[in-house]
Amino acid sequence: MKFSVCGGLDAPDWILAHMSTLAKISSGRIKIIAKHIIDHMLEGVFDFEKVRKLSRDSSLGESELKACIAVLHFFITNATKFDIDDSTLSKELQQLGLPKEHSDALCTPYLDNKDALQTKFLDQTLQIPALQIGAWQVQLGETKSVVMRLTGAKIADQIGDTNKDLQVCLTAEKFHLLLRELKTARSLLEEIS
Incomplete structure (x- = not known):
């Protein structure tokens, strides 16, 4: 039961x-x-x-x-x-x-x-600050990678930096995996609501 x-x-x-x-x-x-x-x-x-x-x-x-x-x-x-x-x-x-x-x-x-x-x-719930992609670019070289600059009001407080931008570098494979998982999460959330 x-x-x-x-x-x-x-x-x-x-x-x-x-x-x-x-x-x-x-x-x-x-x-x-x-x-x-x-x-x-x-x-x-x-x-x-x-x-x-x-x-x-x-x-x-x-x-x-x-x-x-x-x-x-x-x-x-x-x-x-x-x-x-x-x-x-x-x-x-x-x-x-x-x-x-x-x-x-x-x-x-x-x-x-x-x-x-x-x-x-x-x-007590884990809360993640809202982030936005400020800019991004693809870097070519030995391995393709995507560099994203994330901006958010609370990033500086959490990482202890005065610069409010956070730079994330992902290989092309990891970027595609992240994108696919985010799309899956969005579709699941749309089904629930």
């Missing part, structure tokens, strides 16, 4: 293996642990000792507790990444074997922090 929280794929085996372990923790504790995980994602702080104290009544070993934390982290991260609403997340968690109370307990802190998590993830 395909799940939105798994990116439209089947749930990984390690997730399925730990769903019954996760169900051993009370729904109230799940909510608190989820808040700790979200705080870790947003602020970089995770107090494992506090989480361990919270889960003592569930008689989980340390490795089982770490597995539960990893499963919750997986669900929160993927729900944020794939922009899943709380009702879909709750329904899919129940289909994976998590009790309804546990699913709802995880969805509450997720929904409260969804926008902040998406903003944080967007800030």
Whole structure:
């Protein structure tokens, strides 16, 4: 079965293996642990000792507790990444074997922090500055090559140079390969949109 929280794929085996372990923790504790995980994602702080104290009544070993934390982290991260609403997340968690109370307990802190998590993830995304080909020329000699001068506002900041141009030299074969791959990428993007 395909799940939105798994990116439209089947749930990984390690997730399925730990769903019954996760169900051993009370729904109230799940909510608190989820808040700790979200705080870790947003602020970089995770107090494992506090989480361990919270889960003592569930008689989980340390490795089982770490597995539960990893499963919750997986669900929160993927729900944020794939922009899943709380009702879909709750329904899919129940289909994976998590009790309804546990699913709802995880969805509450997720929904409260969804926008902040998406903003944080967007800030951590690799961003490539927009480039334009300022000029190009073919150089003949022992090997044919194409020299392109790329211009962009942020190039100078990234390479630490005051000159805002970046010169790229490609052999004819590499240039044709690059051109073919860019055309393929464009056609794929046009199919999606």
